[in-house]
Amino acid sequence: MIVYEYPFNERIRTLLRLEDLYEKFIFFLHQSDPLQHHVALATIFEMLEVAGRADLKSDLLQELERQKHTLIGFKSNPNVQAEMLDKVLEDVDRASTSLIACTGKTGQNIRDNEWLMSIRGRTIIPGGACEFDLPSYHAWQKNSAEKRFTDISAWFAPIAPLFDAINVVLRLLRESGTTTKVIAQAGSYQQMLQGKVYQLLRVSVARELGAIPEISANKYMLWIRYMSQDGDMKPKAFENDIPFDLTLCNF
Numbered sequence: 692m693i694v695y696e697y698p699f700n701e702r703i704r705t706l707l708r709l710e711d712l713y714e715k716f717i718f719f720l721h722q723s724d725p726l727q728h729h730v731a732l733a734t735i736f737e738m739l740e741v742a743g744r745a746d747l748k749s750d751l752l753q754e755l756e757r758q759k760h761t762l763i764g765f766k767s768n769p770n771v772q773a774e775m776l777d778k779v780l781e782d783v784d785r786a787s788t789s790l791i792a793c794t795g796k797t798g799q800n801i802r803d804n805e806w807l808m809s810i811r812g813r814t815i816i817p818g819g820a821c822e823f824d825l826p827s828y829h830a831w832q833k834n835s836a837e838k839r840f841t842d843i844s845a846w847f848a849p850i851a852p853l854f855d856a857i858n859v860v861l862r863l864l865r866e867s868g869t870t871t872k873v874i875a876q877a878g879s880y881q882q883m884l885q886g887k888v889y890q891l892l893r894v895s896v897a898r899e900l901g902a903i904p905e906i907s908a909n910k911y912m913l914w915i916r917y918m919s920q921d922g923d924m925k926p927k928a929f930e931n932d933i934p935f936d937l938t939l940c941n942f
Contacts, residue, residue, distance in 0.1 A: 725832035789852035868940035878929030895936035
């Protein structure tokens with residue numbers, strides 16, 4: 692199954708973008724080639740652009756606190772697995788404590804590093820990080836993979852708690868939904884939401900169907916139209932019935 696996600700608001704859209712960047716960063720950080728570590732470092736710069744909102748940290752702290760109170764309320768429920776609930780509460784507490792300990796603006800340690808900012812300024816220019824533009828960066832890339840890994844990890848460490856909190860919040864959001872099996876008649880599906888507020892829509896469709904959902908949604912209605920792609924990658928409307936899993940998530 693391929694899972695497609697659609698955020699209902701800008702707040703969740705920002706968290707999903709940061710999650711995507713974090714996954715890319717972790718992948719390239721654990722590679723060994725200098726070019727792969729260049730991508731990891733450039734991804735940190737992208738993270739700072741997306742996470743530049745001053746209220747992102749406070750938003751996450753408020754959400755974690757709200758989720759903590761909600762989860763504590765489940766302790767008296769005999770149908771809830773106490774061990775699993777305690778593990779989730781532990782994750783929430785850890786993420787919240789680490790985020791509170793972060794002081795200053797997100798990524799301020801990188802902004803205060805003139806050398807890193809010189810690299811950031813060149814990476815936004817196509818081909819701007821060539822060796823003749825940044826000889827000191829070229830020399831750093833000739834270090835061992837272990838040295839580059841250690842340096843990048845140290846630069847990222849002050850913003851790591853932000854991504855730990857994002858991971859916990861998005862996990863709780865995804866787990867809040869109930870999945871239903873539905874069918875898109877002739878490749879199209881509509882559902883009235885009757886003003887109920889959701890934050891995230893998840894669509895899971897079998898890979899072998901080759902069906903790609905185009906999603907549009909608001910608090911009143913969601914509309915999914917399935918498309919396929921030919922050899923030239925041009926979209927074409929799907930005309931067959933498409934079975935898929937639909938999950939609407941809200942805290």
